[in-house]
Amino acid sequence: MGYQLSFTQIWANFDKLSGGLLLSLELALISIAIGALIGLVLAIWYVSAGRIGRTLISAYVEFIRNVPLLLLVYLVFYGLPTAVNIAYSAPVSFVATLSLYAGAYLVEVFRSGLDAVPKGLMDAGKAMGLTPWQRLIYVRLPTMTRITLPALSNTFISLFKDTSIASVIAVPELTYGAQWINNKTFRIVEVYAVTTVLYVVTGYVILFGLRLLERRFRVER
């Protein structure tokens, strides 16, 4: 048991972790925003689409959900540029991948939320003479948002943690920063302990914020 804990070199290189954490948050935020847009548009399309539309959307969702995220990251970063001869940076590639990934999960979340809007509310919207678009904007989406918030919170936290996978294509986010310090200092216990704490605390803060939002917007019935 000769291992002596020493955090000195962790603190000396802490900018790799703090900068990494910021980048992780940035990657998560952009991907969630794009993914939510994809999810919302496809979910709205799905509930009004015919067979062909639904099949296409289901194919996208099932494909993404059945391929490991790590493999998707490789496919988009190494596979796609080689196949179609385009180039993009690792962070852009990762954001694209995570957005597609988030989109697939969020389609499902939004779709079930749209289905869960009570039929009576839609009837009330119809009865007062709202057009289908107005019913969507003023009745269905606001009600759906409130119904889906708890599920959304969980998805957001997962996506934040999934940014760690960007380390495999050398995007200098939090996990990559941890690996970098470990390679340089061999302080494997310390660096991963500190990194874990950073993930847990950040994840908890995000969750806490989202729970506040949920409480503010809860649909009482």
Added chain:
Amino acid sequence: MSATSLLQIDKLNKSFGENQVLTSVDLNVVAGEVVTIIGPSGSGKTTLLRCVNFLETYDGGSIQIDGREVGFTDSVSRKRRGEADLAGMRAETGMVFQSFNLFPHLTAEQNIMLGLRRVRKKPHKEAREIAQHWLARVGLDHKADSLPSELSGGQQQRVGIARAVAMDPKVLLLDEITSALDPELVNEVLDVVRQLAVEGMTMLVVTHEIAFARDASHRIVFMADGSGRE
């Protein structure tokens, strides 16, 4: 068949699959009249009401409000109206639901304002004044900023009525509006309806409140097995 009928239903047929719900129903309501429909559950009362604002389509016959066919461009070709057109027709009627169906994310006042703003295209200020007027009329001016979840069932239903009448509909459709209420809350809702009746609002009412049907309505239609009898 009086020519002055505001609402004219002729030989209305409607079935859900094998199940014939309405069989050749005829009903005329003149302006200012309150007609109550009673009858056992499953006799098609609610379905009839929901056909009048085309929440349900109908298979045969005709429904006209002020001389215009409701769900179809005309009763002969039976070509379904486009969505915008349909929305415009539905705005001619107001509906109050058994389960209130207030929008849970909007306050009482906003619930009433939504249709005024988006369907009637009233400016915000005017819509707000109309909403406040009707909230006062149903005795809830002090609850304008309350969410539905903060109101009792009776209060929610009064907002539901205010939301419907604020749109100044030609016909008001009331679908078992007291059935989901605790007995002690029924009267505060029926009082509002009685007052509207006195003021000449045309109403088609489905209810189990026999006493109300007897003393507040001009005519009672008894429905059984999908057809009506007066």
